[in-house]
Amino acid sequence: MSTIQHTGSYYADSANNKTPYPQLDGSIDADVCVIGGGYSGLSSALHLQEQGFNVVLLEAGRIGWGASGRNGGQLINSYSRDIDHIRSRFGSEAGDMLGSMAFEGNAIIRQRIKQYTIDCDLKDGSFFAANTTKQLQGFEQTKALWEGIGHQQLSMVSAEEVGNIVNTDRYCGGLLDMSGGHIHPLNLALGEAEAFVALGGQIFEQSEVIDVVRSPLQIKTAHGEVNSKYAVVAGNAYLGGLIPELASKTMPCGTQIVATEPLTDEQAKALIPSDYCVEDGDYLLDYFRLSADNRLIYGGGVNYGGGDPSDIQRKILPKLKKTFPQLGDIKIDYSWGGDFLLTLSRLPQLGRLNNNIYYCQGYSGHGVTTTHLAGKLIAEALSGDAKRFDAFANLPHYPFPGGRLLRTPLTAAAATYYSLRDRLGI
Structure with a gap:
C-alpha cells in the first residue's frame, strides 16, 4: 500500500512525534467528520471535541502534511486584507465584526500551547x-x-x-x-492533534476522502466511511475537486x-x-x-x-x-x-453547504492564525451561536476572472x- 509522507523539510526532520495514526478501515459513526488534518481541521476538531462533540478527523496523508506543516512559522495578526479595506468594501458592521476577531487566532494558538503544553519553539x-x-x-x-x-x-x-x-x-x-x-509549525499541528486524541477524538491518516454523499451525510474513503451529522471541509489548497463549488472560487x-x-x-x-x-x-x-x-x-x-x-x-x-x-x-x-x-478578495471563505457541511478555506497567506480562529467559529456555529461565523459567511465569495x-x-x-x-x- 502506498502512503503519503511529509515533504523533505527541516520541520519534518525535527518533528517531535513521527508516530503515524491508523488508516480508516470500516464504517464508523460520529457527530462531526472533519476532512483535513491541517490547522483548519485540527482547530475545528479540537474546539468541537472540547465542547462535547464526538469528532472524527480524516487526513489523506500525515497530520500537518500540507501548508500547516511547511509554512514560515510566523504568527501574523489580522487578515491578508486589513480592517480598513473590509470597512470600505463591505461596510462598517462587517469591518467592526472582523476587526474584533483580528487578533484572536494568535491568542488561540498561545492558549493552546499553554493549556496542552505543546513544545513548538514559541518565540515572541x-x-x-x-x-x-x-x-x-x-x-x-x-x-x-x-x-x-x-x-x-x-x-x-x-x-x-x-x-x-x-x-x-x-x-x-x-x-x-x-x-x-514564531513557532515550529509542524510541531504545533502535532501537539494539537495529540490534545484532540487525548480528549477522545479519533484521527485517521492515509485516509483520503474520495466522496461526500450529502443526504444522508456519509464521508467515504477507499477503505471505509464515516456516517456523521455534520462535516467540516478543511482541505484548503489540497482539497482538489472533492467539493467543486469550493474549488471554483479559489x-x-x-x-x-x-x-x-x-x-x-x-x-x-x-x-x-x-x-x-x-x-x-x-x-x-x-x-x-x-x-x-x-x-x-x-x-x-x-x-x-x-x-x-x-x-x-x-x-x-x-x-x-x-x-x-x-x-x-x-x-x-x-x-x-x-x-x-x-481568494480573489484575499479574505478567508467560511460557509455552509446543505446546512450540515461547513467549510473554511482561502486564508491567502495569513493562515497560521486565521485557521485557528476559523475552527473556533465553526465550533461556535455548531453549538448554536453562529453570529461570528456568519460575519465571515456573509462576505461574498468571488470567482476569479x-x-x-x-x-x-x-x-x-x-x-x-x-x-x-x-x-x-x-
Missing part, C-alpha cells in the same frame, strides 16, 4: 520591514488602525533602529508587533522556503539580534526567522497555480543573499515548498504589476 516578536518610505507610511497607518481596535503592543522602528532587530541595509524602518512571534499558490545549516550563536545574533521573525512590505514578500537550533529559515515569492519550481534554491538564495550578503556561501540543508489557497483556465495567468500578470510598483517605490 514580529517585525514588518519597510523597503520604501511608502511602505513605512503604510505601516504607520497599520499601527493607527490596529491601535484603534484595541491592539497596543506595537511600535514604529526608525531606520537607525532597524539594526537592533535585523542586521541588513535593505530596510528604512518598520513596525514591530510584540504580540506576534486558486492554489506555491511558496518556497530554505533552511541553512545551523549557525553559531554569534552568527545568529549577528543576523537577527532580536530573534524576531521578519517579513517585508512587498506585494511578493520575503519572510525569515531563526529556528530553535539557529538555522536561518528564509522564504519568499509565489507560484500562481501552485507547485514548486525545479530549483528552489535558485529561486530563494538570491533573495536571502540580498538581505544577508555577509552569509557568503552558506550551506543550505533543506529546500521545500507548499501551496496556500488564494477568466475561470479556472485563465485565473493563473491573469493573477500572475497582476502580481507582476504590483511587484514592479514595489521596485519603483510607487
